[in-house]
Amino acid sequence: MDSRPIYPIIAGPTASGKSDLAIQVAKAMGGEVVSADSMQIYDTVHIGTARPLISEMQEVPHHLLGFLPLNEKYSVARYMEDASAVFADVLSRGRLPVMCGGTGLYIQSFMENRQLLEQADNAELRARLLQRAESESGQVLLEELAAIDAATASRLHPNDVHRIVRALEVYYSTGRTMAQQEELSHACPSPYVGCLIVLNFRDRDVLYRRIEQRVDRMLDSGLLEEARTVLMQSKDATVLQAIGYKELLPYLEGKISLEQAVQDLKIQTRHYAKRQLSWFRRMTAAATLYVDEYEDHAALTQAAISAYNDFVRRLRDGNNEER
The missing domain is CATH 1.10.20.140 (Histone, subunit A)
Structure with a gap:
């Protein structure tokens, strides 16, 4: 019988509601959220990265959010080290790590305990x-x-x-x-087993509407001012290459209109969501939950918890192939 700790992973495209779902799952299961987002790691940027609100993080402990200076580089290898340390800490306190994010490379590398080649640094x-x-x-x-x-x-x-x-x-x-x-990198036996739960939409237009609404909310909340602040602090900040910032730079530099920048932002965010979904389709998910099929958040939360419990049961019974 596989006795390794089993943790849920709430993954999906931007604007799918995965952060909210992870919080609800963590609250219900005595868990703490471990972010798997390559941009939410940076400080200063709250709006454009859709980082959970302070009030939400007070409900459930969150890890690997806003801890890195804007001008500092980060890698998959470092994420694995940091996430491993968080997992060890959370589990040592009898809590359940709930991984949540849309950066497929982080999630897959951690699930597979991938040993990465030394990174070129010139x-x-x-x-x-x-x-x-x-x-x-x-x-x-x-x-x-x-x-x-x-x-x-x-x-x-x-x-x-x-x-x-x-x-x-x-x-x-x-x-x-x-x-x-x-x-040339290779997977090694992991000390943990990930239960991947992917959020998707039967009607892709529902996701696209959510994306457009999110962009509008971000702009109303001060995304332009945040992007301007980042640009003033560090023109080389990695986050300026992230969707939500790079589309606004031409406007801030006086090259295009705000209307064009917002349109570009919405288009590029939709394209990014497609790439995220393509990545997760290549992975083996324990369950895919179609958000637009659930009548409310409570039903979606229960479906995610049931998917996790079913996965644990199958694995403990020896009927699930070891990951």
Whole structure:
């Protein structure tokens, strides 16, 4: 019988309601929320990253939120170290870690206990590439990346300068593409078992409406001012390449109208949600819950708890393949 601790993972696209669901699941099961979001780790940025409200975090303890300075880099390997430390602490106090987020790479790497290759870190090369991006444009570097790593390039936008530069840095430092780096990493037995619960929508238009409403709420709550503050603090902040900020930069720089920036933000957020759903479809989920099929939050919460309990029962009975 598998006696490893089993923890729920609430995953899904942006605006699917996963943060609210994770809070309700944690409250019902004596848990604490462990974030798996690559942008909510940064301080200062609350609105654009849709970080849970202080009042919500007072209901249930949250971890790995807002602890990193804007100008500091972060990696999957570091996330795994940090999340492992949080899990050990939460479990030592008899509580249940409830992982929640939309960054599929973080979730999958932690579930698989993936041992990552040492990451390329060439500050001089990175500086040269960033200088080229400024003088030649992100589009030029993206085309350069496409010639050597088409798979990674296809997922990036010319404005994703830091990610383009990172992919080029990895290739020129190691001779391997990002995908090859991933292939050479390997999964190891994990001390925990993740029960992946993915949120989705039968009617995709429902998700898109939620996205548009969320963007409008963010703008009403001060997203523009937050983006301006980040830009003033650090023009090189990683978060400025995140959806919700990079679309507003051209407006803040006087290059496009606010109306165009908002339209771009809504379009790019929809595209991001599609990419998130594609990632989670490639993973083995214990359950997929279609949010628009549930009449209220209570019913959705109960469905998630039931999915977790069923998974635990199957695993403890030895009928579920070990992950």
